[in-house]
Amino acid sequence: MSDVLLRLERLEVVYHRVITAVQGVSLEVPRSGIVALLGTNGAGKTTTLRAISGFIGLDDARVTEGAIVYGGSRIENRAPHRITAHGIALVPERSKVFENLSVAENLEAVVPRPGADRRRLAESIYELFPALARLRAREAGYLSGGERQMLAIGSALACAPDLLLVDELSQGLAPVIVEELVGRLRRVRAELGTTILLVEQNAHVALDVADYGYVMENGRVVLDGTPERLRAHADIQEFYLGAGGGERRRSYREVKQYRRSRRWYG
């Protein structure tokens, strides 16, 4: 992990000046790597992602401690469109396309980074997602869930990013489509050299595509490692992959013990 593109250093995010959603998260995303951020609802994954993409200011949240270092410069608490200009693009969780605009217009509306070749970008996007080329004139509101996700990824790529942030790739989509999208993300990395930070609840998907994973809980990173290592970890099997013993349910004490052990890792 020599060339680090994005590094979070003990990041802390506070909502409404009182609620701490992310407490001291540190992680590294190597250039041209795919890193997954795992965790259940409310673990602080999305907040972390929004902190990176500059979206948290709109929810009255701020980065109060720590740093977000991207390509050598600090970018915390900047306006979203400035962060996009730095080469970070987000595929958001919900409302990810402009529904009243056609597919082509969705891609056209994007402001790419200065110096990017718009035409070549559009070509490579249509090449990656032939479905989008076919649906060029269709209004985005009438796309299926999978097509929408493709368009969302496509228009994020139209910003010509170095770093693509993907929030909940698999949410609400059929496994077959998720598999296809995962394949596309691999191609994005291979062909465009884009670095990808993926936030997922579905550990199967995340560990399948990533070369490194972080597990978040209660606003902290509690575990990290290569997919092999994470897959082998007993707690991951138990809580994320659903492969545990299964015969008996865990008692409250054991869960508490589990949480305590997580804190040690963090």
Added chain:
Amino acid sequence: MTVPRASGYFRTRYAEDFALLDTRTRKAWAALFAAALLVYPFLAGPLALDLANQVLLGAVGAVALMLLTGYAGQISLGHAGLLAAGAFTTGILFKEFGAPFWVTLPASALVGAALGLIFGLPSLRLRGLYLAVSTLALHFIVIHLGAEYETKRGFSTGILVDPPSIGGWQLYDARAWYFVLLAAAAATVLFSLNLLRSKTGRAWRAIHGREAVAGALGISVHRAKLSAFVVSSMLTAVAGCLFAYFRGFVSVEAFSLFLTIQYVAMVIIGGMGSILGAVLGTVFVILFPYFIEWLMEAAGLAEELAAVVFAVNYSAFGLVMILFLVFEPQGLVGVWRRIQAWFLMWPFKQKPLAGTK
């Protein structure tokens, strides 16, 4: 309902949560304030008395609008139309039938309630901006009907209304008016405060917060909206009736859109969601033009600007409204609470948390 004091005062019964005046100190202050209001007309000069009368009259309408906008969250830009409806009901009944005030007052209230129902109907389908626009449309329609009456009956300059009389005694004297208006304003304020701590008031606040959630909690959203419109419009029409008698004159020119804006400004400048705010806002808005006039005189510009006084007023008023909207969205009540908090916490510095009220 009220903010607890800083000292070791704790509420021990639920009823105390609903009390209008909870501590002895507050009761004492309220009594003192009431006494001050009662002796005011005997100490004040004619101008001060007239100003007080205008404030009291305005407060009725402002409190009514506060119930609707500040509490139930329904935006209305038809307030002047409702005032006009009350005033014209009074004027027409007086001119056509020579009706005394104990007929015109309830009749105005009734017309107001009926109009409130009509104004409220669009609110069942519309929200926010669209609702504001529909009430604005209703304003123009009410005003048009008034103008139509004036021209058709040949009162193109306006309808003259005699002062109300009981037996042989006429309500004419400014001091007598003061007590009548004080009673009206006090009754409105008490009625509103009472209503707000009832089930209806809670329903209003619930639909203000979020309609869908309020509905899920078993509140009839339609009923709450309509009741807010009806109560508010009724009070407003009563204020319109008083306005007609107080001025002794009814004319559509008095009920322009600017009047609506003035009332909305009272609510905004006073502070949303507070009866005290409505009263403070009224004081501010009514006294503002006099303050500007005084300022112009003090600056020695009174004569130069005499021809354009209204323009100066407009500019200053617009500017003040903008300043409040941008820098003090909680209005005068917000300022008042900060001062209170400052004194409570003194000598410690208190920094209120953002996101709390």
Added chain:
Amino acid sequence: MQLAVNIAVLAAIYALISCGYVLIYRATRVLSLAHGELMMLGAYGLYATASLFSGHPVAAVAAAGVLALAVGVLVYFALMWRMTGESVLAAVLATIALGILLRGLMALAFGTQTRHPLAELGWTNASIAVGEDAFVSGVGLVLVLATAAVYGLLFAFLRFTRWGIRMRAAGQNPLLAAQRGIGLHGIYALAWGLATFTGGLAGMLIASDAGLESTMVVIGLKAFPAALVGGLDSLAGALLGSIVIAAAEVLMVHHVDPLLSDVVPFFILLAMLIVRPWGFFGSREELDRV
């Protein structure tokens, strides 16, 4: 025939004004109730430039147009950007307050007597015969043509240019737009600038036709039912709404009662709000988002 001409001219007036309401609403989700005043400011702008550039009427008109555009951008950066994120009510009230402020300032700066910018420019307003027994004033004809041109250009702008597409995108989903690198403040300022420009243009033309006085604000206010009847987020709707309202107004005034002129648009608006609140071409979801 004369009625048809009158309807066309009035519809053009309303359409030229109401596209400002639509532009601002569509991009920023704010209904600007200061539009009538901004329109009047545009007209006073022409009056001022006309006396400044006396002898060069074309330069004066161009300068007034640029001025109007600049005023709109200025309004956004001086006031409206502070209202982003505030409630609908606060933003609308801010525009109302701005309207009052402008009205006061204009009365202070220009007085209250009727002005005639056309005379200042040194042009005359000839009456042109249409068909056998109908007439249209020269300015009226220019109004119709200008409205057609403005609408054509706006359609093309929003449909085919990158900035137009971005403006639509920003109005629809500002969060996502910001994420896609679109600077919202720039877009919003552009919307205000364009709206004030078209409104100012309407103001200049009306002032050239009928003189410039404070009642012009009422025309601005009467045009906004046109925007709503058509659907606040649709330009085509504004055009259709303007025609409907103008036709109803002219016919009612002619056949029933001249006093109705000020109230007909609002009657139609109310009827529309009850039957089909989102207007002819507006999108239905609009109702829920405000």
